[in-house]
Amino acid sequence: MSRSPTTFLKREIDTSTPRTPAALAWRRFRSDRTGVAAGVVVGVFFVLGMCAPLISAIYGKDPYTTYGQNESGLLDDYGYPTGALGGAGGRFWLGLEPGLGRDVFTQLLYGIRTSLLIALVVVLVVTVVGTAVGLVAGYAGGWLDFGVSRVVDIALSFPSTLFIIAFVPVVQSLFVGADQQTPTWMRVMTLVVVLSAFGWAPVARLLRGQVISLRTREFVEAARIGGASPARIVTRELLPNLWTPILVSASLSVPAYVTTEAALSFLGAGIVEPTPDWGRMIHRGAEVYLSDITYMLVPGLAILVFVVAFNLLGDSVRDALAPSDR
Amino acid sequence: MPISGHRSRSALVLAVAGTLAVSTACSGSSSGKKTDPSKPAAKAVAKQAVALGTAADSQGPDPAVPGAKAGGTVTVLQHSDFSHLDPARVWSSTNQTADLLLTRQLTSYQQVGNTTKLVGDLATDTGTTTDGKTFTYTLKDGLKYEDGSPITAQDVKYGIERTFQKELSGGPQYLQMWLTGKADPSTVYSGPWGGQDLPAIETPDAKTIVFHLASVHADFPFALAMQSYSPVPKDKDTKAAFDKHPFSSGPYKVDSHDVDKGMVLSRNPNWDPNSDPVRHAYPDQWKFEFGAQGVDINQRLMAANGADKTAMTFNVKVGADLAGQVDSNPDLKARLVNQVTPFSEFFNINTKRVTDVKVRQALVDAFPRQQVRQLFGGPVYGDFTHTIMSPVTNGYQNYDLYGVPDNGDPDKAKALLAQTSNPHPTIVFAYSDDATWQQAAVAVSQALGKAGFTVVTKPLSAKNYYDETQKVDNQFDVYWGGWGPDWPSASSVIPPVFDGRQITDGGGNNSLFDDPAVNAEIDRIQAMTDLSQQDTAWAALDKQIMRSAPIIPWVDGRQVSLYGPGLGGVHTGFIGTCYPLDVYVK
Numbered sequence: 001m002s003r004s005p006t007t008f009l010k011r012e013i014d015t016s017t018p019r020t021p022a023a024l025a026w027r028r029f030r031s032d033r034t035g036v037a038a039g040v041v042v043g044v045f046f047v048l049g050m051c052a053p054l055i056s057a058i059y060g061k062d063p064y065t066t067y068g069q070n071e072s073g074l075l076d077d078y079g080y081p082t083g084a085l086g087g088a089g090g091r092f093w094l095g096l097e098p099g100l101g102r103d104v105f106t107q108l109l110y111g112i113r114t115s116l117l118i119a120l121v122v123v124l125v126v127t128v129v130g131t132a133v134g135l136v137a138g139y140a141g142g143w144l145d146f147g148v149s150r151v152v153d154i155a156l157s158f159p160s161t162l163f164i165i166a167f168v169p170v171v172q173s174l175f176v177g178a179d180q181q182t183p184t185w186m187r188v189m190t191l192v193v194v195l196s197a198f199g200w201a202p203v204a205r206l207l208r209g210q211v212i213s214l215r216t217r218e219f220v221e222a223a224r225i226g227g228a229s230p231a232r233i234v235t236r237e238l239l240p241n242l243w244t245p246i247l248v249s250a251s252l253s254v255p256a257y258v259t260t261e262a263a264l265s266f267l268g269a270g271i272v273e274p275t276p277d278w279g280r281m282i283h284r285g286a287e288v289y290l291s292d293i294t295y296m297l298v299p300g301l302a303i304l305v306f307v308v309a310f311n312l313l314g315d316s317v318r319d320a321l322a323p324s325d326r
Numbered sequence: 327m328p329i330s331g332h333r334s335r336s337a338l339v340l341a342v343a344g345t346l347a348v349s350t351a352c353s354g355s356s357s358g359k360k361t362d363p364s365k366p367a368a369k370a371v372a373k374q375a376v377a378l379g380t381a382a383d384s385q386g387p388d389p390a391v392p393g394a395k396a397g398g399t400v401t402v403l404q405h406s407d408f409s410h411l412d413p414a415r416v417w418s419s420t421n422q423t424a425d426l427l428l429t430r431q432l433t434s435y436q437q438v439g440n441t442t443k444l445v446g447d448l449a450t451d452t453g454t455t456t457d458g459k460t461f462t463y464t465l466k467d468g469l470k471y472e473d474g475s476p477i478t479a480q481d482v483k484y485g486i487e488r489t490f491q492k493e494l495s496g497g498p499q500y501l502q503m504w505l506t507g508k509a510d511p512s513t514v515y516s517g518p519w520g521g522q523d524l525p526a527i528e529t530p531d532a533k534t535i536v537f538h539l540a541s542v543h544a545d546f547p548f549a550l551a552m553q554s555y556s557p558v559p560k561d562k563d564t565k566a567a568f569d570k571h572p573f574s575s576g577p578y579k580v581d582s583h584d585v586d587k588g589m590v591l592s593r594n595p596n597w598d599p600n601s602d603p604v605r606h607a608y609p610d611q612w613k614f615e616f617g618a619q620g621v622d623i624n625q626r627l628m629a630a631n632g633a634d635k636t637a638m639t640f641n642v643k644v645g646a647d648l649a650g651q652v653d654s655n656p657d658l659k660a661r662l663v664n665q666v667t668p669f670s671e672f673f674n675i676n677t678k679r680v681t682d683v684k685v686r687q688a689l690v691d692a693f694p695r696q697q698v699r700q701l702f703g704g705p706v707y708g709d710f711t712h713t714i715m716s717p718v719t720n721g722y723q724n725y726d727l728y729g730v731p732d733n734g735d736p737d738k739a740k741a742l743l744a745q746t747s748n749p750h751p752t753i754v755f756a757y758s759d760d761a762t763w764q765q766a767a768v769a770v771s772q773a774l775g776k777a778g779f780t781v782v783t784k785p786l787s788a789k790n791y792y793d794e795t796q797k798v799d800n801q802f803d804v805y806w807g808g809w810g811p812d813w814p815s816a817s818s819v820i821p822p823v824f825d826g827r828q829i830t831d832g833g834g835n836n837s838l839f840d841d842p843a844v845n846a847e848i849d850r851i852q853a854m855t856d857l858s859q860q861d862t863a864w865a866a867l868d869k870q871i872m873r874s875a876p877i878i879p880w881v882d883g884r885q886v887s888l889y890g891p892g893l894g895g896v897h898t899g900f901i902g903t904c905y906p907l908d909v910y911v912k
Contacts, residue, residue: 066772069697069733078646078653079700098646099701100765169787178801179754181782272785273764274771284761290621290647 028320035316041309049112056110061092061103063110063276068101075101078291086294094298097281098288104298110276111299112306118191118271119257125196127250130203131242135234137204138211148204155201164194165269184275191270195257203249210245214238248318255310262303278303375720376435376442376814376900378547378857379603384446387599388606389438391895391908398911399611400893401637403623407586407616412569413485413556414494419669419810422553423640423903426605427578427591427612429556432463432482432535433547434604435900437908442814442900444547445603448477448557448575453550458542458855465533470596471559472579479535481557483527484518488563489554491517497554498812504549507540519565544857548813577607589614608895608910624648627888628658636911638889638896640903646703652888663887666709667902669810670716673878674795674837676803680753684746686875687728689753689804692739693878694773696732698766708881714823714868716882718900720814721861727872739777752780756795756802759785763806770804796832804878807836810902815857816864821848824871837876844871 019027029035048055056062068075074082079099081087086095086104094104137148168190176182214220215238223237262279264270271277278299285296408424410416416425434447444452449463469477489497490511502511505526515524528536539546549555562573571580577599578591591612599607613633618626623642626634644652644662652658673693675686699707711717712726730738743749755770757763767783774781784802786794795805811818822828825848826840844867851863872879887904889896894912899905 066697066769069694069700069769075700076650077704078649078706079704080646080650099762100697100768178784179752179782179803181784268759273768273783280761280764284765287761288647291650 025320029316032316032319034312035319038309038312038316041305042313045112045306045309046116048109049116052106052109052113056106059093059106061106063102063106064274066100066102067092068096068099070101075099080288080291086292086298088294095294097284098292098295099284104295107276107281108278108299108302111278111281112302114271114275114277115258115261115279116254118188118195118261119254121192122195122199122257123250123253125192126199126203126253127246129196130200131207131246133200133204134207135211135238135242138208139215139230139234139238141212145208149208152201152205152208155198156205158198160198161263161267164264165267167194168264168269182272184271187271187275191261191264195260199253199257203246206245206249207242210242211238214241244318244321247321248314251317252311252314255307255314258310259303259307375718375722376444376548378452379436379443379445381446381451383436383443384449384451384603386602388436388603388907391606391608391910394606394608394895394908394910395912396608396610396910398609398636398892399613399633400609400906400909400911401633401890402612402614402906403618403626403634403637403639403642404614404616405618405620405623405642407589410496410569411572411580411583412494413497413553413558413572414489414491415496415569416553417496417498419901419903420641422901423899423906425553425556425572426576426899426901426905426907428572428574428576428580429553430469430477430575430602430605431551431553431556433551435551436604437899437905444551447551447602447604448482452547455546458544458546459539461537461539461546463535463537465535466601468598469575469601470598471562472574472594472596474596475559476532477557477575478532478559479529480532481559482535482555483524483529484560484563485556485558486527487515487518487524488558490515490524491519493517493519493566498552500549500552500812500818501555504539504541504543504546505537518560542853542855544855544860545813545815545817548815552812577602577605578612586616588616605907606895606910607907612906620645621647624888627890628652630890630892635890635892638893638904638909639887640906641885642887644706644886644888646706649703649706649886657891658888661889661891661893661896663885663889663896663898663904664706665885665898666717667810667883667885667898668716668718668814668900669808669883669902670711670714671708671806671808671880671883673804673880674807675876675878676800676805676838677840677874677876678798678838679801679803680751682746683874684742685751688739688742688777689774689779690728690875690878691730691742692734692736692774692777692779694734694769695878695880696734697769697773699732699881701762701765701769706884706886708883711879711882712872713879714871714877715816715819715865716811718814719811719816719819720857721816721865723865723868725869727869734773734777736773736777743778750778750780752782754782754784754801754803756784756786756800756805758788758791758806760788793832796836798829798831798838805836806880807877808883809834814900815861816868817852817860820864820867820871821852824848824876839871839874839876841871841874 074087074096076082081096081098083089088095092103094108097104097107133148137145171190172182172186175186220233220237223233261270262282265277265279266283270279281299285299289296408421410421411424411428413425413429416422430448432447432449433444433452436443436445446452448465448469450466453461453463455461465479471477486501488494490502492512499511503509506514508514515522526538557575558573570583570585574594577594577597579594581590581592583589593607593610620642623639624644627637652662675689680686695710710732713724715722753774755767757767771781771783794800795802809819809823822834824835824839824844826845829835829838829840847867851860851867854860885898885902885904892912893909895908895910897905897908
């Protein structure tokens, strides 16, 4: 960002004690004001999501009660909140949802939980699977690498969104009887599974490339000549050198999966009522914006701020870990 | 006809299937309970929503609309092109509305102010019969098609014969079944294209036509008014091409029709207003534009710029998203159609699965009718109803068997459930998987939950909703349905929706209600030759059915549509859409 290389160097020279690479990265990160601000914003979203039940208890409302339908006077004849700004005020901080009259603030808080939980689980799965596949394929080479690479090609070129929209209802009807409720955990699991099924491929390709460039380096050759087993070379020699790309790819994936999850819910293949969800809020907002713009702006701005902040944070992490990649 | 296609806020899409019907819900509550005394008592005398007019009423011209003048062009904005214009294939309300401009029938409805009568249109009267089985009609003098050739009795016969042709699918089946006496008329007669003739219709001369029905149908003159039964001259039958460009017997003819884009109708110079008691033709030209979204059409009608000053729509509705805005703007409010249609909506209770009548009655008591209506736009969506028949049906009597508030009475339902073997029954609520219905499922789930039901909500894809809920062995308990009568008599409502012998996959009886006493009463009423006796008996049967609670009555739909400030005479018609025949350019 704006720091000049000379001052940067000078500071490092000034230090009297030796620093680990992690400490250096942390130091670089702290000096990046945009990154710190983005990190704080992301942290606030996490805390709000984690503490949603607590905040909701203090605030005295929950995201499921249909206040507007239970009490007259909150919604008008056509189902829209009475009062300006979608009914926002001292009682309902961000207003009421048109139609059902639920509290928007708690819906937003609980919506973060839904989106973040799904995104984090997916990122964990795709990172672990993608890293393992990339390492093995890259290091082994030969027919194994060839086979894995073709599978990756197919997964990358597959029209995944269309597939998911078509696939989710079918698979759920396979497991759930026609007269039984589809459990929420099953919807979450289905989403995690289908998103992971496609998400591991880019990670695997990235890691495979990195491994190929590392495996002919001297330290790897040395270990091999020294009689180290392939497993030891992969875990002790290669993996420690791959943390940077893994971390960077994971931190940039989280906001991508948050928006993907929201998009799927927007399209009707994600999380359904009554579980609060950002994508569905935005969908509903797009239907009512003519009469109640607030209801579209609130979740829209929330997801915008979160995604921008998380992306900036991801950039800063990359800058801090590998300044030479910039 | 069944309401097919969920109503979205932008357009009421009626599907092809059936007749209209409505439902009533039912009711009863605990034994001996009287209906709410605050509600007006049902009148003992059956109301005649649409009377049979006399021969004098059947003479043209149609009484003038006050202030109307001829000339100008009306633009009609529609979401999509008319799926059919060939009368033999026309059944949905939107298609019927277009054919009002292009076709005439033996009988038709004359609307003057708030009075609607069935009168002779091509015929001199509504028909003569002595036994309810043989009906005789005489054509008026000087009737002509768009090319000036005369309309003959043989053409009327040929037009009806065409409806048997299986290539011309999609139209109603009443006359075909009544003339042949078969549930599948094609086993007796397969249409005129093979050169065959239908002996049940006689045309002794060019002006006389005699129908011989297989059984008594006192409401035959009403069925004849359907656009499907219009005259078509044999030498002008272009078969499949007729659908895009029908040969006109009505006040306008097709000038050009660019499928899915637009259509222009101009005056038919050979149409004689003095022979037509039901149609005005004030504008010189009708221009149709197809393909815009409902919300865009409403925005254009609100702005009313340029040619949109004289624009209207047949069926695009003002939904909840714009209703508040329109309501608070006197300029817009002044050019708004807002009337109840014949279409009723209700929630079917699967009587094959929910066999305990007390549980069904508890569902009626607990159902959040108001909460669900609010999600669909509140008062602009429809008026609450407690009956099967709608107020625009002959013989309609208002009653409220259950007397619960519109937002449901969970305590009353709970008390009823306590008398059953299981006070916490599981109810599967199936709905079409779109944003509004998802929210409705939340409201239903909460309200029924308060009464002690365990609710399973089951989203069905919008495309499959009808197929799934119209299956005889479906595994759902409560699901939305709708019905609109094809003529203002309960005989096009109660038999298709509540006759247990008509239960089939894809049929109209989706509550799968089969009560031998009701079936027998339907037969008894249908054999009556006196229409007003029939009407009284249907109203009594309406109430009898509702005691068994096969449906939860919900709303009589409203048509709420904007039109340009340059138009006058816009209102809804007997079909339920905005009625074009009284429209004029100011």
